[in-house]
Amino acid sequence: MFDWKEILTISMVLFAVxxxxxxxxxxxxxxxxxxxxxxxxxxxxxxxxxIAFLFVGEEILKLIGIxxxxxAVAGSFVLFFLxxxxxxxxxxxxxxxxTTASIVPIAFPLIAGAGTMTTILSLRAEYEIAxxxxxxxxxxxxxxxxxxxxxxxxxxxxxxxxxxIRKIFGVILLAIAVKLFATNVKGLFI
Numbered sequence: 083m084f085d086w087k088e089i090l091t092i093s094m095v096l097f098a099v100x101x102x103x104x105x106x107x108x109x110x111x112x113x114x115x116x117x118x119x120x121x122x123x124x125x126x127x128x129x130x131x132x133i134a135f136l137f138v139g140e141e142i143l144k145l146i147g148i149x150x151x152x153x154a155v156a157g158s159f160v161l162f163f164l165x166x167x168x169x170x171x172x173x174x175x176x177x178x179x180x181t182t183a184s185i186v187p188i189a190f191p192l193i194a195g196a197g198t199m200t201t202i203l204s205l206r207a208e209y210e211i212a213x214x215x216x217x218x219x220x221x222x223x224x225x226x227x228x229x230x231x232x233x234x235x236x237x238x239x240x241x242x243x244x245x246x247i248r249k250i251f252g253v254i255l256l257a258i259a260v261k262l263f264a265t266n267v268k269g270l271f272i
Contacts, residue, residue, distance in 0.1 A: 092217035098255045099201045102228045104248035109232045120184040121229035128193035129222040139203045150207045151269030157200030161259035164197045168252025204262050
């Protein structure tokens with residue numbers, strides 16, 4: 083039932099979409115503005131949101147009359163633009179200035195945002211649910227570790243190191259967006 087190759091692939095896709103390492107500057111800035119960030123609370127809530135959306139997301143789409151292939155194609159565009167943000171260093175999506183920072187904006191939308199939700203449904207169209215859940219759990223563990231060690235990671239990598247990592251994952255995300263589009267666009271015309 084568990085396919086470790088699938089789990090690794092899904093984990094890498096989610097890691098690129100969540101981009102927790104690239105979000106360290108945002109996390110550090112939030113920590114300086116609002117004080118302590120509850121890492122445990124943020125990661126548990128993000129995991130619950132992702133797993134819940136994995137199960138009810140498709141039903142919500144059916145309720146409003148959208149099939150998974152259409153959502154996956156739309157999601158490929160969202161991932162494409164997220165990748166462009168990461169690669170080019172531009173901001174297409176502007177966030178409000180937060181006043182608190184455990185659930186909002188850390189758990190949602192930073193970890194379990196629109197890109198993550200789109201990706202989860204797109205992955206559901208291609209992979210087994212059990213493998214997706216394992217990949218979500220792996221990513222939540224990584225997110226928790228990064229949230230706990232964000233200050234140390236920032237000091238170790240520096241601004242240039244974080245920028246390079248963000249661009250590398252941007253290119254990976256761009257390739258994933260193209261693959262999702264190519265795989266699911268055929269289903270729109272069948």
